[in-house]
Amino acid sequence: MLAALLLTSGCAPSHSSSDSTSPTKSRDSGSLQALAARNGPEVALVPGASDFAPGNVRYPFLVVNDDGASIERPTAEVWVARGLGNKPFEHHVARLEEVGIAGGARSDASHLYVAHLTIARPGKYWVLAKPVGGQPIQGLGNLIVRRRTFSPAVGSSAYPSQTPTLKGAGGHASAITTRVPPDRALLRYSIAQSLAEHKPFVAIFATPKFCTSRTCGPVVDVVDALRRTISPTKIRFIHVEIYKNNNPTEGFNRWVREWHLPTEPWVFLVGRDGRIKAKFEGSVSFRELRSATRQYLGVQ
DSSP: OHHHHHHHSOOOOOTTSTTSOOHHHHTOTTSHHHHHTSSSOEEEEEESOOOBOSEEEEEEEEEEOTTSOBOOOSEEEEEEESSTTSOOSEEEEEEEEEOSOTTSOOOSOSEEEEEEEEEOSOEEEEEEEEESSSSOOEEEEEEEEOSSOSSOOTTSBOOOOOOOOTTTTTTOGGGTOOOSSOOGGGSSOOHHHHHHTTOOEEEEEOOTTTOOSSSOTTHHHHHHHHHTTSOTTTOEEEEEOOBGGGOGGGOBOHHHHHTTOSSSOEEEEEOTTSBEEEEEESOOOHHHHHHHHHHHHOOO
16 A cells, blocks of 8 residues: 555655755756756656665656656666755666566556665755656655664565465465456465575565556566467466455555555565565566566566
8 A cells, every 4th residue: 555655645855844955055057956947947857766775776757747648768867865945866778678568457557666865864855857858847756764674675585475375275276366367377486485495486466456566566467478489398477466365455455464565466486495585566667577587587
């Protein structure tokens, strides 16, 4: 549910925030605020993730205009600074990633931007994003980096959750997945079984039916599409629902709590040694996930 709040309630922050620096410093031509004031109207920058720690940060986001439409240009320039009146210490180009696959579930936003940032210390940062091309437009927002993530860290051991399987459900897929049609191929193995057998796997924690954010619906489709391109003897693919009895009113289920997931959806790549090699909060594109399995799980 927190992911839904992140992706549906984002708005452009006021420059009068207490995090702004003094008026004199904010007029510095090298400051983030001066850069934001150069041209184009300011609209909403809506983050697609929230669980960040120092190091390499994958920052997915939408730039949404005043009509609520997502701006979808091939790239966007991104700057990061400690405060509005500070000079940016990061400047990257974010790539527009497609959310979902052809013929799969649809979402309100068919694409989102992804920037890869290097953040050395915990703190509250300001992010400015300007889609490249067309009428000038920009989004300004915050990035909160905590000392450590709530979710399992990359490099840590995956928790051996006894997640539901078709066998345990007596073959009744509808009891353990909300996807229509059921994603039976993602329900064959549990996380605990895969860890015990030293099998690398991709685990997706998501609820296709009850997803409420602008981009989360197609994530299971993306994972299943990748599964179809890889031999089952090389990597296992596991889908875990989010809510108790697949009912949002009952709250997160025990497997989500075991993995300490503050939001949904999440995708984890786990190696033969049982350690988490990579993770994605929120939506992830087919291209990103395929590249990650090649890099971290050794599958070509």
